[in-house]
Amino acid sequence: MRAIDENTITDAAIEQMSSTRNPRLKEIMAAAVRHLHAFAREVELTPEEWLEGIKFLTATGQMCTAYRQEFVLLSDTMGLSSLVNSLHDKRGTEANTKSSLLGPFYRQDSPTFQLGESIAVKAKGPAIGLYGRVTNTAGEGVPNASIEIWQPDEDGDYDLQKHDPKEMDLRGRFFTDAEGRYYLRTIRPLGYMIPMDGPVGDLIRAQGRHGFRPAHIHFLIGAPGYREVVTALYLAGDDHIDSDTVFGVTDSLVVDIRDKNQDSPFNGIPSIRYDFTLAAAKDGHSGRVGADPSQIVASGQNGKAAIKN
Amino acid sequence: MRAIDENTITDAAIEQMSSTRNPRLKEIMAAAVRHLHAFAREVELTPEEWLEGIKFLTATGQMCTAYRQEFVLLSDTMGLSSLVNSLHDKRGTEANTKSSLLGPFYRQDSPTFQLGESIAVKAKGPAIGLYGRVTNTAGEGVPNASIEIWQPDEDGDYDLQKHDPKEMDLRGRFFTDAEGRYYLRTIRPLGYMIPMDGPVGDLIRAQGRHGFRPAHIHFLIGAPGYREVVTALYLAGDDHIDSDTVFGVTDSLVVDIRDKNQDSPFNGIPSIRYDFTLAAAKDGHSGRVGADPSQIVASGQNGKAAIKN
Numbered sequence A, B: 001m002r003a004i005d006e007n008t009i010t011d012a013a014i015e016q017m018s019s020t021r022n023p024r025l026k027e028i029m030a031a032a033v034r035h036l037h038a039f040a041r042e043v044e045l046t047p048e049e050w051l052e053g054i055k056f057l058t059a060t061g062q063m064c065t066a067y068r069q070e071f072v073l074l075s076d077t078m079g080l081s082s083l084v085n086s087l088h089d090k091r092g093t094e095a096n097t098k099s100s101l102l103g104p105f106y107r108q109d110s111p112t113f114q115l116g117e118s119i120a121v122k123a124k125g126p127a128i129g130l131y132g133r134v135t136n137t138a139g140e141g142v143p144n145a146s147i148e149i150w151q152p153d154e155d156g157d158y159d160l161q162k163h164d165p166k167e168m169d170l171r172g173r174f175f176t177d178a179e180g181r182y183y184l185r186t187i188r189p190l191g192y193m194i195p196m197d198g199p200v201g202d203l204i205r206a207q208g209r210h211g212f213r214p215a216h217i218h219f220l221i222g223a224p225g226y227r228e229v230v231t232a233l234y235l236a237g238d239d240h241i242d243s244d245t246v247f248g249v250t251d252s253l254v255v256d257i258r259d260k261n262q263d264s265p266f267n268g269i270p271s272i273r274y275d276f277t278l279a280a281a282k283d284g285h286s287g288r289v290g291a292d293p294s295q296i297v298a299s300g301q302n303g304k305a306a307i308k309n
Helices: A008-016 A023-043 A047-062 A070-077 A080-090 A199-206 B008-016 B023-043 B047-062 B070-077 B080-090 B199-206
Strands: A127-136 A146-150 A171-175 A181-187 A216-222 A229-235 A271-273 A276-278 B127-136 B146-150 B171-175 B181-187 B216-222 B229-235 B271-273 B276-278
Touching: A008 A023, A008 B080, A023 B023, A023 B080, A047 A070, A047 A199, A047 B047, A047 B070, A047 B080, A070 A080, A070 A199, A070 B047, A080 B008, A080 B023, A080 B047, A146 A181, A171 A181, A216 A276, A229 A276, B008 B023, B047 B070, B047 B199, B070 B080, B070 B199, B146 B181, B171 B181, B216 B276, B229 B276
Parallel strands: A127 A271, A127 A276, B127 B271, B127 B276
Antiparallel strands: A127 A181, A146 A171, A146 A216, A216 A229, B127 B181, B146 B171, B146 B216, B216 B229
C-alpha cells in the first residue's frame, strides 16, 4: 500500500498538495516539487550534499537584515532574477525599455528632487548629467512620470552599505515635465563587487567568479496607465560589461558618457542621454524583481511570509 | 554581443559558473540552475511571485535556531528528504533496513543507557518494550552496534519542543550485546502535528494539508564496517499512517505493539519486536538526511555555510 521510492515519491507529494485552494499556488508548488525532485534524481544528491544545501540556505536566510537581502543576491547570481525580468518583458511589447535587476539596494522612501538638481548630496566624484525623455510606444512624451534613480558612489558603494545606512545619498525621485523630459545631475558611478562576506560570496569564490558588476545606474519608472519599468543603464567600456555577475546587462541598456551631447541641457559636464519607453498597462504586474530589503524582513526575526490562502 | 533573454540566460549562467574548481559542486550548481530556470519558465513566474518566494525563503531561514530547523521541515514536507533517503537506499543493498527521515529533532549528544533501561526519564505514558537484533545481510548478529533512539512523548512533543530544550528526555544511546541483541523500555509515542507556527506551517495550511505525522520512534544505527542506517518505526493503525505529511512511512517500517510477543524479554508490558539489517560499508556516505539543528546554526547568526573549494 505504501511503497515510497525514488520514483513514486514525486506523485505522492503532488497528490498530498492537491487540496491547495489557490489554483496558482497549487500549480507553482507542484512544478516546484517536480523540478526539485528531478534535480535531486539527476545529480543523485547524497545525504551529505543535501545537508550542505540546508546549511547554505539557512545561512543565506540568517544573513538577511533590513539593509541586506542575501536571497535576492542568490537569485541574482544564479540568473533567476534576470530570467524573471525576461519573462516579464516578453509579456509586454517589443518597443518598451528592457528590464534589468532592481537589485538589493532599492529603497521605497527616497527623497524627491526638482528637475536639474543633483542626487549627490555627500558623495564626491566626477559630475555628470543625465537627461532624455519618457515616452509611450508611439513616441509621445509621458508628463509627470515618476523616475526613481539610485546608484553607487565613486568607490562603488551604495548608501545602504555605509556606516549609518539610514543616511541616504545618491538616490532620489524626479517627475518628468509636460513634454516627458527629465534632466538631473549625479556623479559617475563605479562598478563594484557584490557583497562577498556572506554565503553567496563563498559560493561565488568557490565558482572562481570575479563577483563584479559593471558600473550602472538604476531606474524605476512609472506613470498612471503605463507598465512600470525597472531597469538600469550600464556604462560602455567597463571591464566587466561582458561578464556581469548577476546577468543584468543587455545591449539596449549600454550607454556612453559623452563630453558633448548636442542637445544637452548641461554646460561644462559630460552627460548621458537616454529615452525610456513605457508600454500601456496590460496586466497588474509590476516589474519589481526585488524589493526594499526592509520590506522583506519588516516583521523582524522569525517573521512570517505572506502565503495567500 | 549581449542578448540576454528567457532562453539564453540559462547557458549564460552555466557558462559563468564553468570556472568552478570542485567538479561535483560545478555539476550540482549547473543542474540547479537548469532545473530552477525550467521551473520559472514553465510557470512563467511573475516578479510578484518571485518576491513572495524570496520572502518565504528569508522567513524560513530566520525561523531557524539551535532547536528548530525550518529548512529541514520544508525539505521534508516537499518530499525532498524522503527522495534523498530513497536515492541513498538504492546505492545500498536490497536487504538492508530502509531509511526514513532523521527529522529536525535529532541531537548528537543523547545520553548512553544500559540494555533494559528506560529512556523515559520524566515522560509519563503507557510503558512499552522494544527489542530485537541488529544483523548483517547474512543474518549474523552485529555486536556492540550503536543504537540511538529518540521519540515524542504521550502528547506528541519532543524534549526540544519543551520550555527548556536543554533538558533531555525520551532519547538515548544503547549498544547491542555479543549476539547483536538490543532491548529497552520507553513509552508509547503519540503522532503529532509538525511545528505549524512558522512559514512552513503557513504553506501546509494554504495547501489544505492536515500537517500530522503518524506515531513513530526514530533510530540511528551504526557499527564499524557497516553502512549507517537512519530510520523510524511507525505504529500500525495510526490515523495518519497513509498520509504522513513528510512522506516517511513505507511498508517495511510499519510495526505492531503486541501485548504478548513470545520471545519478549519484558514481563507485563506490551512490546515491539524489530530486527534491523545493516549492509557492509561500500562508500563513505552516512544516511543522515538531517542533522542536530544546533550543528546547522552552530556559528550563530550570520553564520557561513561550508562550501568546499
